[in-house]
Amino acid sequence: MGTFIAWPKDLIAVRNNILNQVFSAPKRAKKGLAKKIKKSCKLIDEKLNQCLLWTWLSKEAFGLTKKQIMFLSDIHAVCSRGEMAGSVICLYIHFLNDYAKKNKMSSMISFVDPSTIGATGGGNATQRSHALAARFKVASKGEYFLMPCNDVNHWTLTVVNSDTEIVYYMDPLKRRIANGEWGVPVQTGNKDCGLFVMRYMKEIVHDKELDFVTKGSATLSLCSW
Template identity: 60%
Template structure:
């Protein structure tokens, strides 16, 4: 897909281009200044949609909570960006939103062109509900439409017990829409699922057997380098019990997989909804370096090679965007088995 006609945005100076974007120009309507995720746009900022990442680890000017802080994590989301850090594309077409004209009495004239997008920027989110559509998802989508419209968000805390740290996550209407319409699952939804999974683990007195990893701290959807991820994960493994498993959802280029690590035994189990074997040597090296750091912190000698087992018998997705749902299913099956016999 070509992005030559898109605008480019930069960080620090126009010489530091970090992504391609489309601009959505929305004027002041009836005296109400446009805001996005709590940021007043005014004349200095523009509402942009990141369409292609150039420098994924670059910090965005206005972070959205602590969930979207870098370009990679803001991909596909409308955010605010300083106008003086936006460069035009080859064809600097700006998406225009036509505001209604006002009469002398201050009332807007009705017009067929009022509030009409010249170019589609953000289509209305709709969920197709057939006769067999789950009632729980109907209630979820009704709540989301009422509570998360107009840029509103829902925030929740990650417990130190479940993730090894206390952290706030933010969920958007588009995140819930993806769940309700079988779309691509966002990291915030994955974390919310893990949060409730940990409550089950705690209730059944399995905390010494199962722990979780925050997917935003590692891999393609997080910010940082492989070295930083390894160090953070090694710290998470510190204090692991003998036989304890760490469930690690990992998103690489819009595809979720599950890696289960038993750090004390230096064992790794890999589950891919597409039933692919581990083709990316970088992920193998990352896990190996993490366990090596973990062993060094304990002043123990690590094995020459970490043992990997590809779990080829896991259920396989049939669609293109169901990987997140399958990974949450894998985790549910694991924690509901008190004997932890998922390996066999």
């Protein structure tokens, strides 16, 4: 419950014309068929290694129900502090949303689906604006929206209070913006920006008082990864 295991390959039944040919082929032809079978099985192995699991994200997290696919490479990236796929970010948001709900913070914290606002897959600027407008329309008074965004292979986090029209921008590369910058931990590698953005969101959601608003440029902690 709540985890996954590798499914044994010998328990998977594969329907394949090549396998059916083995039983009817003459003895001298079976050697050539064996090579075809080996090649076919190798292809099957590659497909099994690529696709790991599907997961459905609840309507509460993004205001809609959506399906995500996870790959083995995504899990490797998490373990090795590599590039985070949008599906990993979304799945993590799903668990943060459950935490917020459990601690009665649902009216304080909400999330925006990164696939609707990112540079890739989010459509043009007008479409992304409409997606944000639709999400903000259901906002409660004083509610904060956490918006992880991937802009050309780099993750950043924007926190928006649509009621007061205040925006907080957090960049793991600590690139400056016109109104200054927030004191957030800076990424240490070339590909771990996604992990740092996930950490920013965790720090915010786990702070029931939402102190990041009043602390200004105070640094978010990195006490426990």
